[in-house]
Amino acid sequence: MSSAVRNRMQLHQQNIQSVFAEVFNHQPISRIEISRNLALNKSTVSALYRDLKDQGYVEELGEGDASNVGGRKPVLLAVNRKYGYTMNFDFGYRHLHVMQNNLSGDVLSYKQVNVKGLTLKQILPLIDAELENISANDHSSHGLLGISFAIHGTVDHNKVTYSPFLDMSQVDLEDYYTQKFQVPVLLENEANVSAVYERDFNKANEQLSNMVTISIHRGIGAGLIIHQSLHRGIHGEAGEIGRSVSIDGNWDGEPRKVEDYCSEDAIITQIQDQKHADNMTREDVVRLFKADDQVTKSALTGFVRNVAGIIYNVANNFDPDVIFLNSPLIEALPELKPQIESFYAQMAPSIRVPIKLTKNSHYATLLGGCALVTREVLGMEDAKLNFGAQTVVL
């Protein structure tokens, strides 16, 4: 209410943002096309565009093709590729993933750094080195614009509140990097950024307003896009579906959580125990499954049933347009997907929510973080922005 457009100046600012969003989402685009899309007079668009250009956000890309019945060629406009860049990180169990993106969300560089067994304080200098290295080779006009971190754990008010396999309580990342660079620094749960990725980077989802991304890694969490915006909850704990307990009338002993049955960790531990093995990894499970190992096959059948149950419950809770699965295990064994779908179909005979796999989950979290921090840089948190409109993957 109080943030609503109410006077001419606010109207002007909003229209500038609308023009920028058009350039962002449909680059390369001409002024006349923006004018038609926004139902704004072409002279108005020209004036608004001039403001954006003075601020350096946009640039001309050259001439486009004229219409086939004659007429002047349009001048193609685009987001300034040399405006600056964001740095986006993902703390994986074994690797730190590092990505550099420009203002449009295009990937400028990507790198994995081995951090297995290191503490956060030991990782910090590695991050600093990456930032310095990138900064030294940069030729953009504004340089570093913002930093994002995808966290495998919960985040509240930009602080890590819980992180299962890397102690993050010793360092305040937001504090450290805002002090150092005076740019927006953003921490966000990994399932949440993954959901933002689907909203902002996946053109197929442009018209969808409700999406749930179920992330099955060492734990289980969901990222929620509701009414086109990320639902974090008051403590940043919305979508912590791995903590759900069974409601079945049995209350003997400690209630067990969903995560205890069907996280990737739970499955690996289960197979390990039955095989009296040790230190197994996802790759081992994949290998055993492909070698037709019966213990593994039956464990994964249980996994598949449980995932179907989770999907059924998520569908009943949120009734989204689509559910994404972000699971390296299922990504490695795509034959599990139809099994999940068939168990789900048994549970929900009539109305079902479509299920899709998130491809290349590491990129997803980095790009989701990129989208969030870029929006903050632009002050366009709520606008409809279509990142990666012409992303060139390296």
Next chain:
Amino acid sequence: MSSAVRNRMQLHQQNIQSVFAEVFNHQPISRIEISRNLALNKSTVSALYRDLKDQGYVEELGEGDASNVGGRKPVLLAVNRKYGYTMNFDFGYRHLHVMQNNLSGDVLSYKQVNVKGLTLKQILPLIDAELENISANDHSSHGLLGISFAIHGTVDHNKVTYSPFLDMSQVDLEDYYTQKFQVPVLLENEANVSAVYERDFNKANEQLSNMVTISIHRGIGAGLIIHQSLHRGIHGEAGEIGRSVSIDGNWDGEPRKVEDYCSEDAIITQIQDQKHADNMTREDVVRLFKADDQVTKSALTGFVRNVAGIIYNVANNFDPDVIFLNSPLIEALPELKPQIESFYAQMAPSIRVPIKLTKNSHYATLLGGCALVTREVLGMEDAKLNFGAQTVVL
């Protein structure tokens, strides 16, 4: 995006709505106060108010008190109490609840009609009679403005898609009443309107953006307010938490739903079976509980544990600012609430979502429907409207 304010006319319309919202939410209010609240010039507010008055939406209520340091008395403005009325219905199991409200959401009349055992086609003439009776005694300028129905079941696109105890597939209520009166007719799930009630009628919730109302009647459902707006889901099935199944690794036989364990029906049936009784009602259960009956007490302990588990799961899924319980059984036995809270506290030792009871659940659904249909009448679906600002309960 495309609905954003972009030209002077749209700006003007939005500002008219802002002024109306101020009158609506803070009536009685003076022009100067609106001007200060909206940061609009007082002459602008005067002009916008004049438009609203010409359309009949508002009226002057007389003079207020002057400031204690002198100065002219303000003229107090309010929503026109004689503009028209909405009719709001709730199909209960035993009664049809009927409420007439004015444009501000004030209760003009309330009535229960016995409909136990009747089919929808038999109930229809009773509804028509109520509408005619009210219409005959009305002296407002625009008469009937809209109709809402709270449905114990699921609703999609204003059609009932599932209704457990009253067959509603034979009659299209929206069709029938729009044909008859040419006013907006709205069908909505009972848990959803209950959630809207908490958002729009409960001043204590004004600052809250995420609320879940758990409705425990013959089934279990949740109404979701997320980011201040009702989340229905793509098929209108969001919040159907009663259908959730347990994820516990056991997949022998048909999975049982939450509803099977802890709806009011399930509890009554359970007690009935153990007592070899028949046709028990909620009132019987309440009586037995108060008479210290052990079977009832132990059944309700199970109920309380299950409700705590449901709350825990809802908190993990949505992480709302508050959870409301809309349950006639708990309303009748308020001593159950602390028990629920204590079981919940055992499950979630650190972060907990506050739990509150919805008072007078029948009013809640009617008023929630009133809020929804009134918003549609005004074309102000997304504005922040504070209904019942000065509701006089009859």
Next chain:
DNA sequence: TGTGAGTTGGTTGTTTGAACAAACTAATCT
């Protein structure tokens, strides 16, 4: 108790400025 200074609510007439419209230039096609 009466008067005038100070204060506040609301109206009237004028100014402002962002979007708009029309007329223009530029560049292309057939």
Next chain:
DNA sequence: AGATTAGTTTGTTCAAACAACCAACTCACA
């Protein structure tokens, strides 16, 4: 050359802002 399209320039429009005013009140003080 005539038709068509892209973009610019120049002047118009109209809702909000502003300034000056009127209306009506309080309070202090004679």
